[in-house]
Amino acid sequence: MPRARISKQDILKAAARVIHQRGEHALSVRSIAAELGCSTQPLYSQFGSQEQLQQALVEYIRDTYLQFHCTSYKEFGQNFLAFAQRESELFRFLYLRRRAPGERLLDDANFDKTVELLARNLEMSPRQATEMHLQMQYHCYGLGVMIATGYRAMSDEEISDDLREFYSIMLRHYKQAASEEELQYWMARSRNLIL
Template identity: 50%
Template sequence: MPPRKRIFREDILKAAVQLVQEEGTAALSMRNIARTLRCSTQPIYSEFENMETLREELVAYIREHYLREDADSYKQVALSFLHFAQQEKNLFQLVYLRQRAAGETFFEDPNEAQTIHKLEVNLELPRQKAAEMHRRMQYYSYSMAVMMATCYLNFSQEEISTELTEYYRIILSYYKQVKSEEELQHWLERSRNLLV
């Protein structure tokens, strides 16, 4: 009778996360994951064909377990992403500051469909415009996150919140073609549930 399996795919991914959190992305190897699990590399190779396959699945695992956000607030999704960059610098670097293969998606957002729908409904925007507006907000949030993850700047929670609100006001004015402060206030009020 073959020996019972002791190490499962999930165990390997959790150990890889722990390794990256503690030692950084350069430490990510089959041998170091095995060291973290206190086993040989055999159980890892029986689950993952090679390091590239493991890395791809690890990135998907991190997105699902650390970046998926069911918040009702648009701002809360951005705050969670920025908090991840600030608190999990090594994981952020693994997921977002890596060389991309030709044709690979630039910015993976597990909350994208839900977020775009919220913008469509609250701001009465066509889907294409809502998607474009969200993409611009992503770029802004991503640049803040890179600065935090690389220790270039360290924003306080209050500064992050203020920056997001101010940029949202600017981009909202553009996409709704706001002509007055009164009109801007109307759309801010319509979307206040997105900003809490």
């Protein structure tokens, strides 16, 4: 009987398992082939080189692990940080690697919708909403790195509190809230985003 053909998807799943179980340092064409129980030939047939496979793996991890369907702004941050905690090896592979010139730090499939949501709810210009959202992304990225590298452990409650507190700081800055009452007004206006 002919052997079943090994698909690109099979190879990417196996590569993600290798990283998850043994870390990025264990990732090689041989280790992926061993995970699949095959020779290295199907991997080279599908991808051509280990570099091409790794680039496809970056896309696979983003599409498989970082596509969130959230109901609030804070939930995106919580899901991102849960990924850092739950899949620390994959997080490190994805975010603690050398970037190609011009490659974005964080990919956010919902970037435009999120900026529009912030601008509308907070009566901000799109430019201000973009700046605020980028600051929140950088904060989450920093926390994610600390969590994934074991520098800091955070419970779900601590993550929730941290995101709410940082959102409050950003809101005070970008809305130029001069008093606690003004800040609380804008917090109430955006409760659907941060609760």
